[in-house]
Amino acid sequence: MKRQDYIKDHAVILKRLCDKRDKLNVESMKTGLTKKRYQAIVADLNFTCMHIAQEEERILFALGKLRPEEARKEYQPGHFQVYEGIGGELQNIKFD
Structure with a gap:
């Protein structure tokens, strides 16, 4: 694959994720949300923020x-979830 x-x-994926983050942020500020709905939005x-960080590292x-x-060793998007970093993925990428 070519670097560019x-x-x-x-970059296209990052843009889509940032738009989703902004939409979720606005939605989380609405009044009248149930506690369950608010927690789902925050999760x-x-x-989404974890995926944004991964895309930024890829770029x-x-x-x-x-x-x-130098990539993050792990991501922790919530209190109980821990995900492995993408360093291994990056090591396997070869550009033309």
């Missing part, structure tokens, strides 16, 4: 600003 294509693809917001890697070993 990788950056473009992940979705946390996961930084493609731009040569981040080495795979």
Whole structure:
């Protein structure tokens, strides 16, 4: 894969995730939400922010600003969820 294509693809994903984050943020500010609905929005917001951070790391890697070993070791979008970082994924990427 060409570096510029990788950056473009992940920039599109990042834009979509940022738009979703903004929408969820606005939705979380509405009055009259039930506690259950508010918690669902916050959980979705946390996961969206985790995915945004991953996409940012992918783009930084493609731009040569981040080495795979410098990527986050884990993501913790909530109190009980812990996800492995994407360093291993980045190590396997080879650009043309």
